[in-house]
Amino acid sequence: MLRRACEADLPAVRAFLASRLTTSMFLSSNLRDQGLSTGYSGHPGDHGKSMTLWLSEALGEITNVIGYAAAGYVVFEAPTLTPAQYPMIRAALSGRHLLGLNGAEDQVAHLMAALDLPCHEAVMDEAEPHYRLLLSDLRLPGGPGQLRAATGDDLGLLTEWRMASEIEILGARDSAENRDRAAESLQELLAADRLRVLERDGVSVAMTNFNAALPAIVQVGGVYTPPQLRGQGYARQAVALHLAEARKTGISEAILFAANPAAARAYEAIGFARIGSYRIVNFDPAIRIGGPS
Numbered sequence: 001m002l003r004r005a006c007e008a009d010l011p012a013v014r015a016f017l018a019s020r021l022t023t024s025m026f027l028s029s030n031l032r033d034q035g036l037s038t039g040y041s042g043h044p045g046d047h048g049k050s051m052t053l054w055l056s057e058a059l060g061e062i063t064n065v066i067g068y069a070a071a072g073y074v075v076f077e078a079p080t081l082t083p084a085q086y087p088m089i090r091a092a093l094s095g096r097h098l099l100g101l102n103g104a105e106d107q108v109a110h111l112m113a114a115l116d117l118p119c120h121e122a123v124m125d126e127a128e129p130h131y132r133l134l135l136s137d138l139r140l141p142g143g144p145g146q147l148r149a150a151t152g153d154d155l156g157l158l159t160e161w162r163m164a165s166e167i168e169i170l171g172a173r174d175s176a177e178n179r180d181r182a183a184e185s186l187q188e189l190l191a192a193d194r195l196r197v198l199e200r201d202g203v204s205v206a207m208t209n210f211n212a213a214l215p216a217i218v219q220v221g222g223v224y225t226p227p228q229l230r231g232q233g234y235a236r237q238a239v240a241l242h243l244a245e246a247r248k249t250g251i252s253e254a255i256l257f258a259a260n261p262a263a264a265r266a267y268e269a270i271g272f273a274r275i276g277s278y279r280i281v282n283f284d285p286a287i288r289i290g291g292p293s
Contacts, residue, residue, distance in 0.1 A: 010036075064085075098287050122281050125282075128279075132255050138270060209222040233266070
């Protein structure tokens with residue numbers, strides 16, 4: 001059985017997610033920051049990260065949570081899904097537009113099958129190494145760079161960097177729609193004070209952010225160094241300094257995904273240890289679940 005969640009379910013949902021945060025940071029952070037959606041999809045009152053949730057239960061306890069963010073992403077913590085639940089999931093999400101889904105590799109496989117998604121149309125479908133770090137074990141690298149909070153004056157450059165990163169890593173198109181989405185995301189990160197820039201001799205050389213954050217744990221994302229500046233340790237320095245800053249505020253843990261072997265080596269150098277694989281599937285343009293776009 002799969003049913004739509006309401007406000008009264010949220011304490012139980014949060015309790016279910018609390019012990020599974022390393023694989024549910026997008027879902028948990030979105031739910032904390034924006035709550036449940038007010039409408040079906042694209043409602044004027046809905047923030048892009050507001051969630052529609054469906055639950056499965058056994059013996060009065062939540063066993064799976066499936067979420068749809070209004071912006072067009074499926075996020076979930078669904079460790080006990082079975083093929084018997086596929087028709088219910090498909091019916092719940094049918095008709096919604098989908099830009100992507102992500103989660104623990106085995107769980108994504110279930111969702112892809114349940115929604116009968118056209119894998120051949122994905123611009124990205126990769127399982128990336130999933131890393132975790134207790135900040136008490138953070139190793140700070142040396143280097144001449146200085147980390148600072150981003151400002152509104154940085155947004156032009158950082159939007160260019162974000163687009164370059166999404167084209168390189170996520171297979172995104174350089175379109176007006178994607179540029180607007182990138183700029184909006186950076187503005188939100190700036191407003192939340194989760195966006196940082198590494199400078200050397202007054203020149204911006206790398207950026208990093210927390211793309212999801214809870215009181216004790218953050219998820220690192222948006223790490224980027226322009227190609228001509230790579231190989232000098234800027235990315236690892238930016239991430240390490242941002243985490244050292246977060247540690248001072250009471251954050252005790254961080255997770256991230258490594259897009260390539262060089263990134264993995266950089267994160268391992270500052271103390272991250274692999275805990276699994278996290279699969280990311282993106283569509284650009286969006287597709288419609290259960291039918292043509």
